Amino acid sequence: MSDPTLGAxxxxxVDLSTLRNRPADPPAGTDAAGTGSGVAVPSLVMDxxxxxxxxxxxxxxxxxxxxxxxxxxxxPCKQLSPVLxxxxxxxxxxxxxxxxDVDANPQLSQAFRAQSIPMVVALVGGQPVPLFTGxxxxxxxxxxxxxxxxxxxxxGVTGSATxxxxxxxxxxxxxxxxxxxHAEAFEAIESGDYPRAIAAYEKALAENPRDAEARAGLxxxxxxxxxxxxxxxxxxxxxxxxxxDVDAQFAVADLDLAGGHVEDAFGRLLDLxxxxxxxxxxxxxxRLLDLxxLVGDTDPRVxxxxxxxxxxxx
Numbered sequence: 521m522s523d524p525t526l527g528a529x530x531x532x533x534v535d536l537s538t539l540r541n542r543p544a545d546p547p548a549g550t551d552a553a554g555t556g557s558g559v560a561v562p563s564l565v566m567d568x569x570x571x572x573x574x575x576x577x578x579x580x581x582x583x584x585x586x587x588x589x590x591x592x593x594x595x596p597c598k599q600l601s602p603v604l605x606x607x608x609x610x611x612x613x614x615x616x617x618x619x620x621d622v623d624a625n626p627q628l629s630q631a632f633r634a635q636s637i638p639m640v641v642a643l644v645g646g647q648p649v650p651l652f653t654g655x656x657x658x659x660x661x662x663x664x665x666x667x668x669x670x671x672x673x674x675x676g677v678t679g680s681a682t683x684x685x686x687x688x689x690x691x692x693x694x695x696x697x698x699x700x701x702h703a704e705a706f707e708a709i710e711s712g713d714y715p716r717a718i719a720a721y722e723k724a725l726a727e728n729p730r731d732a733e734a735r736a737g738l739x740x741x742x743x744x745x746x747x748x749x750x751x752x753x754x755x756x757x758x759x760x761x762x763x764x765d766v767d768a769q770f771a772v773a774d775l776d777l778a779g780g781h782v783e784d785a786f787g788r789l790l791d792l793x794x795x796x797x798x799x800x801x802x803x804x805x806x807r808l809l810d811l812x813x814l815v816g817d818t819d820p821r822v823x824x825x826x827x828x829x830x831x832x833x834x
Contacts, residue, residue, distance in 0.1 A: 559583060561616060561681045565605050568618040570627040576618050580643035582679035584672040586651070586665070588619045589632060589639040596655035597638040599820055603658045604640070607665060613680040614669060644672045655820070659780055699724065705737055714745035739814045746771075747778045759788075764795050770807055777811055785811060786825040794832055805829070 559582045568576050568587075576585055588604050590597035601619070608617040622629040622637060632641060632648070642649040649671065651664050672678065698706065701724040708717035721738035724731050752775050759768040769792045776785035786808070793804045808829060812822045 558679055559681050560684050562684055564608055564613060564615075564681060564683060565617045565619065568620050568625075568628075570625045573628060577643060577646050579616060579681075580647075581645050581677065583614070583616055583681045584668055584677055585616045585618050585643040586668070587632070587641045587643065588617060589622050589629065589634045589637050589641070590619060591621060591623050591637055594637050600638045600640075600655040603661055607658065607661050611665070613682055615665060616681050642668050644668075645675055645677050657780075657782065657819075657821070701727070702734065702737070705734075705741065709741060709744070712748075714741050714748065717741045718745060736813075739810060742810075743774060743778060743814060746774045750775055764792065766792065766796075766800075766803055773807070773811070777814065782815055782819075782821050783825075786821065790825060790828050790832065793829070805833075 559579065561579070576587075579585055586604065586608060588597075588601060590601060604617055608615050620628050620632075622634050632639065636653055638655060639653045640651045642651055649668065651668070652660070656664075697703070701720045705717040705720035705724075708714070708720060718738065718741055721734045721741065724734040725738065728734070750771055752772075755768070755771040755775055759765070759772045762768050769788055773785040773788045776782075776788065789804055789808050789811070793801055793808070796804065808825070812826065815822050817823075
């Protein structure tokens, strides 16, 4: 992200004046200042062209618009776009996503200075807000969008979008109660009793080895238990002093993963795996597999780390 606070982003660093091809009718639901409470849109995710962009500029006076600059040949774009669509949809109209194919829309590509893609910017009140370039993790997308919404609120853009013709959402059915052992684990986690939570999940798995929720919960609570009470500075110092000390490297990798630094955690353990003799590698491989399961097998960072692990094995 160009500016972690986004606070200085509304400076007009990108000149969009040439894209106002014609005056656009203000979106339905806006007030005279363009900051009304609601606006109807065809979809929360829309394709935008050089010709239709003026409407998006006007829309941004009511609800913040995220611009996804992409191309068909761009592999990282295909990784990032579904993440952007999912997060925007989950926000329920607080943001709108506008997708721009840079090959088909050279005027927009030039206006946004899209030297590399994927490139993600936003429009707030008609002004550009640089966000980030490249396929970033979903958690970072969520954090950036949260900051964007704060910035929009500070600039009076607090409206929301609703999809034309969308029926009123039905009241969600009540969630079924948790199985007893899952409920026990949740209660233990809330009270900080991680060993008790671990025991509950282990018992649930003993009763049903295919219980995916228990398996995921067990991995998460084991990580919480391992990092509880660890001091990051002390752990890093110990790991730096003993590069092949398995326990010292495990501690920092756990802290990195718990803090969201997934690639750092994987890289540390893969480097350790590469340095150890073959007969000492098994615990490191097992820990890597545990962390892979926590992040998710389809995550690009897990796929890359699995590839490196395979190359080290063979």
